[in-house]
Each structure stands twice: as C-alpha cells, then as structure tokens.
Amino acid sequence: MATLIDPARLRPATPEPEPEPHVRRTVGSVLLGGTSQGFVLIWGVMVVFPLLWALVSSFKSDPEIFKSPWGLPAVWHWDNFERAWNESHIGTYFLNSVIVVCCGVVLTLVLSSAVAYVLARFEFPGNRILYYVFVGGMVFPGFLALVPLFFVVQNLGLLNTYLGLILVYATHGMSFSVFFLTAFFRTQSKELAEAALVDGCSHWGVLFRIMLPLARPGLVSIGIFQFLGMWNEYLLPLVLNTDEQRYLVTQGLANIAVTQGYHSDFSGLFAGLTISILPVLAVYLVFHKQISTGMTAGALK
Amino acid sequence: MHHGKYRFVFSLLLVPVGLYAVFVISPYLQAFSIALTDWQGMTADSHFIGFDNFVKLFHDPVFWTALRHNVFLLVSIPLVIVSLSLFFSAMLNYQGGVPGSRIYKVVYFFPSVLSIAVVGVLWQFVFEPRNGLLNGFLQAVGLGDLKQIWLGDGKTALGSIMAVVVWGGVGFYVVLFTAAMSAIPRDLYEAALLDGAGPWQSFWRLTLPLIWGSVQVAIAYLVIGALDMFALVQxxxxxxxxxxxxxxxISLYMYTNAFTYGNFGYAAAIGVALFAINLILTLLTFRLTRRERVEY
Known part of the structure; x- marks a missing residue:
C-alpha cells in the first residue's frame, strides 16, 4: 500500500516554514533565467558565426582570408561572386538545380495529389494495400535501392539527363507526399463533392474545381517541404548525374571543394558557398512558420 | 455512375503508380536479387552465387570497422543531440519562454534547411588546420595547445564529423520539442509549483514524460540518420x-564498392545488410524507449 503513495504528495504535511521555499524558488529561478539566457545565446552564436564568417570571407581577397580571417574585408570584393558564378560554373549548377528541383516539386505534387485524392475519397478493392505500398516507401532507406536505381535509370537512357533526375526526385518524394496529402484530403468535406456531383459536375470537375483549390494550403506546405529536400539532395545526383555540365549546385560545390582543396580560389569558393546558402535561407525566412510546422508535423503525429 | 467512378480512379492512378513502380518499387525489390549475384555491372555477366556475398561481408574487416563507427555514432549522436535539444527547449520554454525565444528558434533551425553537402564544405573551412576558424579561435583565446589537424588525424576525425552532425541537428529537435512542450497545459506547471516542485523536478517529472512521444520519434530519426552519414563523410x-x-x-563503403570498384553484387549485399540493421534498430529503439503513454 505504501508504494502507492506518491512522496511528493506527502510534502505539504511536513512542517516546513512557508516563505522559505518561496524565496529559494525565486532566487533559483532568477539564477536559472540568467544562465538559461546565457546558454541559449551561446548556441545561437555558434550556429550563426560560421555562416556569417563564410559570408564575410566571400567578400575578401585570397591573401586577406589567410592573413586576417577575423576582420572585415578592406575592400569588398564583389568580383568573387562573379568569378564563382561564371568561372567555377556555380551559375550553371544553380540553374540546373532550379530546373530539376522546380520540375521535381511540381511533378511530385501532381502525381501525389492524384494518388492521395483517390485513396482518400474512393472505396475500391486494393485501396488499403496501395496506401501501404506508397507509405511503406518511407521506411526503406534510400541506400538499399541505390545500385538497382542506377541501372533502372541507365537502362531507360536517362543517366545524366534532367528528365531522369526529375523523375527520380518526383517518385522518391511521393511516399511522404501521399501520406501527408491523403490525410489532408480525408479532412475535407464529402458533402461538398457530393453536392457538386448531384449538380452534374463530373469527377474531374470535382477534383480540379473544388478539391484541389481547397487543398491549396496542404499543397503549399508539402511543396515547400519537398523543395528544401530536393534542393539539398546530394547522393542521388552524385550517382545519377555525373556529367559536369549538368551538376547540381550541392554536387558542384562539393566537387569544387574536394578537387581544388585548399590550393586555389579560396575566396571564389566562399562566394560559391554563400550563393548556395543564401537562397535557401531566404526561402526559410519567408516561410519559416510553414516549414517548421511542416517538417515537425510528421514527427508530432 | 459506378462505371464512371472506376474509370476515373483508374485513369488518375495509372501514371503515378506506373512511375512509382518503375523508380521506387522495382529498385527496392531488385536490390535483394542483385545481392545474390557476383555482378560486376557493365557486362551482363552475372551469376547466382547464393549467400556468398554475405559470407564475404562477414569476413570483411573494413565492413566491421565501418559498422563499429556507425554503432558509435548511433549511440552518441542521439544521446548528445537529444540532451542538448531538450536542454535548450526547456530553457527557451522556461516560464513561458525567455525573451526572444521565437528568434532563437528561427536561428537554431538555420542549419536544418542547408544541404548536408553545403554544411560539409562550410565545416571544411572551419576545420582547416592552418587558417581554419576553429584553430584560429583556439589560438585567439589562448588555447593554442589544443589545436589539431581535426580531419587529418585518425583520433579526431570521426569526432569532428560528429560535431558537425550535432551542430546541424540540434535546431530541428529544439523546434520539435518546444512545439511539443508548448502543448502542455500551463496549469499543470502551476499545480506542480504549488506542490513544491522546483524547475528541475517539474522538468523530469512533468515535461519529459509528457513529451516522451516526441523524444522517442527523435531518437528513432537520429538512429536512422546515424546509419547513413554518407554526405558528410564523403x-x-x-x-x-x-x-x-x-x-x-557502411553507406560510404557501399558507395565506393559500387561506383568506384564496380562490385555491384557485393554493394547490393551491403545495402541489404544495412537495411536489415536499420529495421532491427528501428524496432529496438521503439521497444526500448517504450513507456506508458501519458494522456493529458
């Protein structure tokens, strides 16, 4: 019986002077408040500092990077960016990334919303199985499929093509998108769709004129999420896209860093780094609410 | 009506399911059959060799070295990241949030939106022995003795890479945990305060049990992530x-075997082994971290 009594509940019964714990608590909380702010600030600095350092370094000249790694540049070298963009081909890589990622995001949204809509709204034999086939893709590590995927793409003649990468990105983004959008379509009212059907609207009309416009918030969230994921993808292009002309920005940057090492164009490399960091940070700062909720939504449910 | 419905369902599903089958399902299935061959890739010359690849793998010292590193990472990364994230989340959430907690959450999240490859290039400069940020910092604060060749020294290399994972990972889990913490009703804390619980106690006895679901998911994510590690190491x-x-x-060893040496059969076997380890660990993580679900 005694084990059932929570020791914390016995506390008030012990004769303890009332003000004493109160005082201790406020002193403790003031102290804790102060130190907590300190730690929180230190981590913030640790996160921002390397990024800021890279940004400032990208405006320096090569000797300056070596001689005064901490100071501000004496002259702001905007030409570093020009060199990185043109000579190191970061510009080409950037455009390659834009093409592949934008097409990939749109295609994965189109494919996934078609599947999700059908799975959420229609009863047919095999509905559950199909749902698990798609969602099951989330638990398989990409590494398992890597070798065969290379040969599938090769056999279709799609190695080193935009189309090959776009199709692979789009299909590999489907598992999570179908999972997310099916849940989204399920929450939408059936009555509206049925009313439209009764009014003589076709199934296609219901989908395009009612359901998809209503699903816009969901499509936007998943779109941003997929954009970031695809923009940051590294392994797939490394394997499927080995033509230097078609390198994506992550791949191109890593390649420059690895092959050039520390020998040549330091400042240009920092400029390239800045070029590849700033757009994603900008997208994040604009959409940060949707992104953090979107990214953590899967984990919280 | 029914006829139209099935035709509609079929025509909507045809293309997506077809593409998904070609680019996702078929590679996953083929992985298992390629793993049982001695395929070297470029020629059609491939023989069924049963489980020989797995036997070879079992006797491959590099595989065991790689596995040991992965095991080290998958224990230490979740431990460090989850502890730090819980600590910062509790601090940010303390008494309804320190001033500027919203800005901190946005800033902490920065590394999560960057490509791992880009983060890798950035940290290459940080670790650079002569002019890198880290050695420069140590020199500047008078700890010059602690300077290392970080990535070039076998003793510090893996730890350095792990530090990058921690740097990049904490923000995401802070956002995850603070979201979970803010869902806890405030009056529970007030009740705990009235019962004489200090901040420390209310964290361990109240906050942690109530967000345990999120912690569990975080550990599972991080364990799976620690099994990959490809981009950063590469x-x-x-x-x-x-x-x-x-x-x-393991992931790098598999990549090298496939795309440098052309041992596709062997690489596929490593992939299957990685998958099996992955599956076991995910199940184990959920099993070991299982607790009574607390409703509130």
Missing part, C-alpha cells in the same frame, strides 16, 4: 573514409 573526410578508414561508414 565531403569532409580525407580519402574519403580516411585517414586509414578512421571515418569509414
């Missing part, structure tokens, strides 16, 4: 995988 380490296999991990 960009950051010398070799890659070096010096002298000091940073070798």
């Amino acid at each position: 960009v950051l380490s010398v070799g890659p995988g070096g010096p002298d296999d000091a940073t070798q991990v």
